[in-house]
Amino acid sequence: MRLLRAFTERRRSPLPPAVTEMLLLADQQVAITYKRHTAARRFTLRMARDGSGFTMTLPRRASMMDARAFALKSEAWMLKALAKRVRPVEIADGAVIMLRGVEHRILATGKVRGLVVHDADARTLHVPGATSHLKRRLVDWLKAEAAHDLDVASTKYALAMGARFRKLNVRDQKSRWGSCSSDGVLNYSWRLILAPSSVLDYVAAHEVAHLREMNHSMRFWRLVLKHCPDSRNAKTWLKLHGNRLHALG
């Protein structure tokens, strides 16, 4: 009976509100939010989804002193997470995006008509039309650039490897940078146009090599490396920075 009452009282008393504090981590001011949770058995720390700070979940009755001590103990982990974080980049006037691995500034021209103009020297992308359509226009342009570069690279490797592809699609696929079907269709992510050209080039070599070897055998890798010696660096780049390509939207 006593137990039951304790249980119902606990259910009734509201959880204290979340508390947000600023934490100084190696000269960076970082927000940390302490949130109590009825089901929490221990302290858990995670980065906020937008990368703006951290959230710590506390057991209902844990002391704030212990929570802060846990935060201090986790300093190295938090610094590592901050260094790895990817900030989302919104396509908009004035924003900076990567194009073939080089930072470019987006500039809305305000002109009613015209095409997207790429000024490679000034590292700018001039986008005409209404601001509300800027994102769609620029993404369409980036997809067309990706299709062009991927077609050039795929054709080059098809000739070199004695392979033939039937069709090439550029899509916004999240899970893979490229794929190849047994009937000769190559699919690529348009976001490869944001990466350094050597990375796009490697993905094309990889997919075209699958037209010859539908596996990841030694023979497959020998074929890729023979024609694209830079493959290892490109693979490492994708592993380290690939998620940055998905941060643009």
Ligand SMILES: [Zn+2]
């Ligand atoms: Zn593969």
